Amino acid sequence: MELTGFEPRRSDLARGIVIARTTRALDDTEQRALWKLLGLAGITESDEDEDGAPADPDDGPPDPARRWHAAPWMPPSADELEPQRIAIEQAARTYAVEAMWFVKVETGIDGVAWLEMTASEPESDESTESVEEGTEQSDVASPTKxxxxxxxxxxxxxxxxxxxxxDADDDDDVDLxxxxxxxxxxxxxxxxxxxxxxxxxxxxxxxxxxxxxxxxxxxxxxxxxxxxxxxxxxxxxxxxxxxxxxxxxxxxxxxxxxxxxxxxxxxxxxxxxxxxxxxxxxxxxxxxxxxxxxxxxxxxxxxxxxxxxxxxxxxxxxxxxxxxxxxxxxxxxxxxxxxxNPFADRFRRHGEEGALTWAVSQSAWSRRELAGMLIEVALDHDPDDPKTAIVAERLLRRALAFDARSDASGYLAIVLVRQRRMGEAIALAREAPSRDVRLLVVGEMAEHTPGELDPALELLDPETMNDIDPE
Known part of the structure; x- marks a missing residue:
């Protein structure tokens, strides 16, 4: 069995995790037995009480069979190291453990010092005045807010x-x-x-x-x-x-x-x-x-x-x-x-065509992920600028080709409205999988072209209105 990171603690603040990989999937009963064995050796926390019953019984369905297993680890002292190693080897033989990793940290934030430091900081005159005038205390800076x-x-x-x-008494300009x-x-x-x-x-x-x-x-x-x-x-x-x-x-x-x-x-x-x-x-x-x-x-x-x-x-x-x-x-x-977003890096270095060539030829990322990448790059282009809006539109339409249910429909609708292509925006909203696009188009037109809003109001059919969150 491969054993990595199993070493004694050097501080009482040490805490960690133990990860195990088995050669076969263990069912719920075997998983509990594995952790019970390691818990009895003090390697992890036992989930059973003194009578052997689960300390925190779970009425839900049993855990699915798995080959990866993880639990908290209590790093041992130097004297506890060898007995725990024996327990680990026994667990490996019994439950087909092929590798275990132990990862720990031995420090933590000093919350006491932090609270003392923040409590000793004097309040500014402005903050004190606000409190005196009735401003709620929650508006004043504190360690928790x-x-x-x-x-x-x-x-x-x-x-x-x-x-x-x-400084009211000092009229000298400050040189930044x-x-x-x-x-x-x-x-x-x-x-x-x-x-x-x-x-x-x-x-x-x-x-x-x-x-x-x-x-x-x-x-x-x-x-x-x-x-x-x-x-x-x-x-x-x-x-x-x-x-x-x-x-x-x-x-x-x-x-x-x-x-x-x-x-x-x-x-x-x-x-x-x-x-x-x-x-x-x-x-x-x-x-x-x-x-x-x-x-x-x-x-x-x-x-x-x-x-x-x-x-x-x-x-x-x-x-x-x-x-x-x-x-x-x-x-x-x-x-x-x-x-x-590796597409964004290629877009910057090789241009739009080079990035799209990579997108259609690679296999590590799904079509939905590619659509998300194109949307992110499109959002870097100003929809109000005709030159950059053209690039944004191309990227968003390509994103829809990768994944028709992506967020690209909504962003494309914004580009169309900002470029005063209201008919296309309304048509896009009618065909979009999400009715949120209809509300988006109406809102965009109400803000940017209120004089042309009437045709868009037809998008607010009863089904769309019923989907609106009253909040």
Whole structure:
């Protein structure tokens, strides 16, 4: 059996995950027995109580048979290492385990220091005045709700953030060039990371394509941060459990059990697009005492470790806007994660024809994924400019040829309205698979060509009106 990463802990903060691959699919009963054996050895948490009954009984259907298996790992002390190795070898013989990976981190954010630091920061006169005048306390920056206009974290290698204070007694103009050339200016407004046992493991280079890196460090947005990736290699049942385990490990370093009042994030999730073997790990309102550089490079380390187990063919850092979330969560019943856009790179380097030649000749990406790539490139072209609108229209029509049910219909309707081709926009809306395109055309025409709106109102038939969300 192949055993990777099995070593003793060096810190009491150590936590990790264990991944196992079996030569055959284990059913639900065998999976429970495998984890029970490892749990009794202290390798993972046991899911049974002292009487042998499940500690958290699940009334749902049994887990499907799988070859990939994942669970939390409690890294052992040096004295516990050999007894646990014996238990691992026994489990391998009994349950046909052909490989096991152990992955750990031994640090976490210092939530106590962060809360103390933020609590000691003096409130500005403006904030104090707002509170005194009756402004709700929730509008004031706090450790759990940073003010929207405040730059909370900046990477050490990010451009300096400079705040200038107005001084009524000083009429001298401030020379921005002098400030930017000041060697001490880069420290202004930059917060350092606060870790309990040094920084977590970081990765700066990976062997697979990673889009939006290193740009993500300068463009980091604490309100929505994540990564999408596409898995390659042989597909075996249960690979989603591997991704889920790494998702939990990623967020575990941003917890501090000593600071229960610290809310590191508001929402987080991992979404699987099983049809395309893609996944999206994301978090919202990520208010943690770590620089953008640390966050990006630790997440890069996480997906690099996934790549050690499940080969990643493409990845990109993602800003989770409403469109990305809508597609990924599968509001239409079909989750879709676009984990990269190699078409865009070829479009920039080889032009439209060269990129399209690649699109029709490659086999790694599906037609739906290709449609998504073309839509993204089309959105970089201004629909109000006749020259760029022509390119956008060609790309969107080609996207519809790849996938008629893609979002291209709506974006194409916008291009047609902005180019004053109202009849074509109305005809497109009538034929579009989604009735949302009808509402979009009516809204666009009401805003841009209200004098020509009457023909579009016919799109609002009873069926379309019934589909409108009252909210």
């Amino acid at each position: 940073p003010a929207p206009i405040e730059v909370l974290y900046a990477a050490p290698d990010a451009p300096a953030t400079v705040e200038l204070e107005d 060039d002098d400030i930017s050339s000041d060697p001490d200016a880069e420290d202004i407004g930059v917060l350092e990371s606060h870790w309990r046992n040094g920084t977590p493991p970081l990765e700066h280079t990976v062997s697979f394509p990673i889009e939006r890196y290193p740009e993500i460090i300068d463009e980091y947005d604490w309100e929505s941060f994540g990564v999408a990736f596409k898995i390659g290699g042989e597909q075996l049942p249960g690979e989603e459990s591997v991704v889920n385990a790494f998702f939990a490990l990623w967020l575990s370093v941003y917890q501090d059990e000593r600071a229960e009042e610290l809310e590191a994030f508001q929402r987080a999730d991992v979404i699987h697009d099983r049809r395309h073997r893609s996944a999206l790990m994301w978090v919202e309102k990520f208010a943690v005492p770590a620089t953008a550089s640390d966050q990006a490079h630790f997440l890069l380390w996480v997906i690099a470790r996934i790549h050690d187990i499940l080969p990643i063919t493409w990845a990109r850092f993602e800003v989770i806007d409403s469109a990305v979330k809508s597609r990924a969560t599968g509001e239409d019943g079909d989750p879709f994660v676009l984990a990269g």
